[in-house]
Amino acid sequence: MYRWSRALSWLLFAASSAMAGEVHDHGAPEKLGDVSFAVSCDPAEQQPFNRAIALLHSFAYAAAEEAFNEIATKDPHCAMAYWGLAMVHFHPVWSPPLPPESFGQAQQSMLHAAQLGAKTARETGFIRAGGLLFQATPALKPSQRTEAYEQAMAKVAADNPSDIESQVFYALALLSNASPVDKTHAKQKQAVAILEPLFRTHPNHPGLAHYLIHACDSQEMAQQGLQAARAYAKIAPSAPHALHMPSHIFTRLGLWDDSIQSNLASKQSAHRQGDAMGELHAMDYLVYAYIQEGKDDDAERVIEELNSMPSLDMNEFAIAYAATVMPIRMMVERGRWNDAAQAVEAANAPPSIRAIAIWSKGMGLARSGHPGDADAQAARLHQIEKQLRDSGDAYWATQTSILADEVSAWSLQGRGDSDRARFLLQGAADQEDSLEKRPVTPGPVLPAREQLASLLALQGNPAAASDAYAAALIQAPGRRGALMGKAHVDQAIH
The missing domain is CATH 1.25.40 (Serine Threonine Protein Phosphatase 5, Tetratricopeptide repeat)
Incomplete structure (x- = not known):
């Protein structure tokens, strides 16, 4: 046929x-x-x-x-x-x-x-x-x-x-x-x-x-898609997108080695064919997977490659997303809060992308002892949220609202208002869990429920933190931060 x-x-x-x-x-x-x-x-x-x-x-x-x-x-x-x-x-x-x-x-x-x-x-x-x-x-x-x-x-x-x-x-x-x-x-x-x-x-x-x-x-259906993921790159091995797509399922299942190999192949193929968007998309998934395996040097090398790429079209959503989020993933996942506070937003990027850089600044400030300055970034995020909602982009408006609440929660914690911080971050986690991610991203830079677990541990509640980490790992199996965090609080419990 x-x-x-x-x-x-x-x-x-x-x-x-x-x-x-x-x-x-x-x-x-x-x-x-x-x-x-x-x-x-x-x-x-x-x-x-x-x-x-x-x-x-x-x-x-x-x-x-x-x-x-x-x-x-x-x-x-x-x-x-x-x-x-x-x-x-x-x-x-x-x-x-x-x-x-x-x-x-x-x-x-x-x-x-x-x-x-x-x-x-x-x-x-x-x-x-x-x-x-x-x-x-x-x-x-x-x-x-x-x-x-x-x-x-x-x-x-x-x-x-x-x-x-x-x-x-x-x-x-x-x-x-x-x-x-x-x-x-x-x-x-x-x-x-x-x-x-x-x-x-x-x-x-x-x-x-x-x-x-x-x-x-999706978390619910990923296992059902594994056979297709194993097959697609073999069906169309010269297509950069076909080489990358299996990593969507690998990421959902925490199969980091498979994701790395998938995106290395896609990145190289896209580069040979002059496909900047495909190359950057694969690079973002690659950085994410390297971070989960603790291969920070490899992740940093990918980010160095990003910094050497000339003339990126930051008006293009997928290009702007990957170029913005890669270095932020590295800083935030590793708790380099002073670096996160220096995140640079591209003026010509879409507002939902600029929001990620503003969130990084706010998180960096809040978690390095500058809650007042963090509040200003949260206010900027709410402005972008309104802009997106007024334009009819309800999905990214909601995502930006979640980012704003995360910054505000950590700012409140920095001021000693633990109850309000916990309440706000709990709401952000519930809201984030109610939404599916878009294909442009392997996942949130730092999942809200994982943040909630960290906050609970900081507030001296290791049992609740352990439960929150377990819930975060159901949503995103194999994430290094959640695995290590849970191991730490479980040790404190026992």
């Missing part, structure tokens, strides 16, 4: 020299796995179309766009090529899912696909669903667009029950609407119910493995 793309690596090898001088967000892989997405275009373009879909399934958006564009050039009447040119601008599990800077371009491509008209009912369904994502209704919020898309893809999947790609794209549509406040993971479980049986019968399909990992990227 997948014979169309078995020659994928040969096609990519031939094309690689033409692409070598360009920058791709997830590169131009040489091997992407087996994909068969039948289209009614020129038969000569079927194999290139499979290749373009395989690129899309590994989030190689720039390379996929080039591939779809080449198909459209060779077959100007191929409506699905224009569908693909639009869909490369839909990033379903990233933030934002519909980048505003390319929305107009995507809208024009999808409109052209609709005007050309598809030759099959299945293709018409894909184009109609994509049209709902990019419809010309400015008042629609991104969530309204993705919800309409999901409903339309549900019909495509129902109308084409034996077509793998209809099922895979529907499962991804479900994941695009998975709420970070839904701890039952209803959408993720619905997607897994579609993906798992298909993965058993089509074990070399990149989208099945990739989206299973995203669906299972």
Whole structure:
């Protein structure tokens, strides 16, 4: 069934020299796995179309766009090529899912696909669903667009029950609407119910493995995603994102050696392909894993590499996040509070990213004997929280509120107000536990419940601290700070 793309690596090898001088967000892989997405275009373009879909399934958006564009050039009447040119601008599990800077371009491509008209009912369904994502209704919020898309893809999947790609794209549509406040993971479980049986019968399909990992990227479901995590890098070994993605599951399970190997490979591949975002994303997960294994020298070397990287686009959310958080992870996890107080915020970074640097300053000040100065940083965090909430970004507004409460709690503790400090940090921990993390991060820089355990230990309550550390380790197995903290307070108890 997948014979169309078995020659994928040969096609990519031939094309690689033409692409070598360009920058791709997830590169131009040489091997992407087996994909068969039948289209009614020129038969000569079927194999290139499979290749373009395989690129899309590994989030190689720039390379996929080039591939779809080449198909459209060779077959100007191929409506699905224009569908693909639009869909490369839909990033379903990233933030934002519909980048505003390319929305107009995507809208024009999808409109052209609709005007050309598809030759099959299945293709018409894909184009109609994509049209709902990019419809010309400015008042629609991104969530309204993705919800309409999901409903339309549900019909495509129902109308084409034996077509793998209809099922895979529907499962991804479900994941695009998975709420970070839904701890039952209803959408993720619905997607897994579609993906798992298909993965058993089509074990070399990149989208099945990739989206299973995203669906299972939670404490509850991580074990269920381990098989896909073990497989994905082997399915698409030349894709930097495929090399990295297994570490989402490895991180959830505390498999630090596996995460390190995954991200070393991804980092090197992304660097070779000029993929700055992919490289930095892997570097952040790598620093996190090194810290948990106590390999501080290795973590510091990665941070030194970060500092030597020129001209980072701090307007790009994922780049700004990784570049900001890596050195802060090192300082805060190791209790280097004077260093943490010197954290530098990039003026042109998104406000939710600047909040992390402000939090580092506040924590550093509060925990090095300057609670008054820390309060000023907490106030700045609340200002950013309001800015984010007013803009409709409820998720990052809540995360920023948690950061502000953490700073305030430690400031109160520094003043000797232990009860209020404990109450505030307990609330921050409960709120943080009620939210899922975004894929951009391996986890909070310093989990609030782990902080609560440290506070309880400092206040002379080792039994409560032990319980809090145990709860923190359920949320994030294998974290070094929680393991060492629990061992210390348990020793005090006994």
